[in-house]
Amino acid sequence: MSPLAQTGFRLLPAALDAEAQIALVAEVLARVEAAPFYRPVTPGGKPMSVEMTNLGPLGWVTDAQGYRYQPTHPMSGRPWPDIPQALLALWADVADSAIPPDACLVNLYRDGARMGLHQDKDEADFAFPVLSVSLGDAAVFRVGGVERRAPTASVRLASGDVCLLAGPARLAHHGIDRVISGSSRLIPGGGRINLTLRRAGPPPA
Incomplete structure (x- = not known):
């Protein structure tokens, strides 16, 4: 692994036990009923292979207008559901004990979905970390450096x-090369759910 990725990159294996995973999936899927998964399109017009929704005051979206955070679901116009308390507690324990996240991107990987190398850089303040939770099928995660060629x-x-x-x-390029289908039975219908917690807006005054 590159020295940059090692500095500030932490992997916490099995941070959530089986019971916690089951409970969290149930909470997330209950909220998804009010904010259904949809397949977003990049600014260049290419459909992404993952399905997506959000939880929290702000949600990350992409369309012809670009990448951004907004307070409403782009399909329904309704506010995003709240972030489960278990995720807020995890953030406080691992990421930032003082200021909570205001965005939780929910990505659903099925049928060969992947995520190309990218940076998380649409947030107001890069001092806040990015916290990622894996649920369901295992995945091959790739991480590099700030420069794409690192x-x-x-x-x-x-x-x-x-x-x-x-x-x-914090600004290291990262992505999902592939999902190992059938490696878990946690997600109804199969696949992988990734929860990415961020502080998208500026910190409270």
């Missing part, structure tokens, strides 16, 4: 694993 390394993320991008690794 060396990368692969890490297998299993259900219940948590990883943190902070400090110099």
Whole structure:
């Protein structure tokens, strides 16, 4: 793994036990009923392979207008559902004990979905880390450096694993090369759910 990715990149294997995973999936899917998964389109007009929704005051969206955060679901116009308390507690324990996240991106990977290398850089303040929770099928996670051409390394993320991008690794390029179909029975219908917690807006005054 590149030195930059090692600095500020933390992997917490099995941070959530089986019981916690089951409870969290139930909470997330209950909220998804009010904010259904949809397949977003990049500014260039290309449909993404993942399905997506959000939880919290702000949600990350992409369409012809660009990448941004907004307070409403782009299909229904309704506010995003709240972030489960278990995720807020995890953020406080691992990421930032003083200021909570205001966005939780929910990505659903099925049928060969993947995520190309990218940076999380649509947030107001990069001092806040990015916290990622894996649920369901295992995935091959690739992480590199701030420069796209920096060396990368692969890490297998299993259900219940948590990883943190902070400090110099906050803007590291990262993505999902592939999902190992059938490696978990946690998600109804199969697949993987990734929950990415961020502080999208500026900190409270």
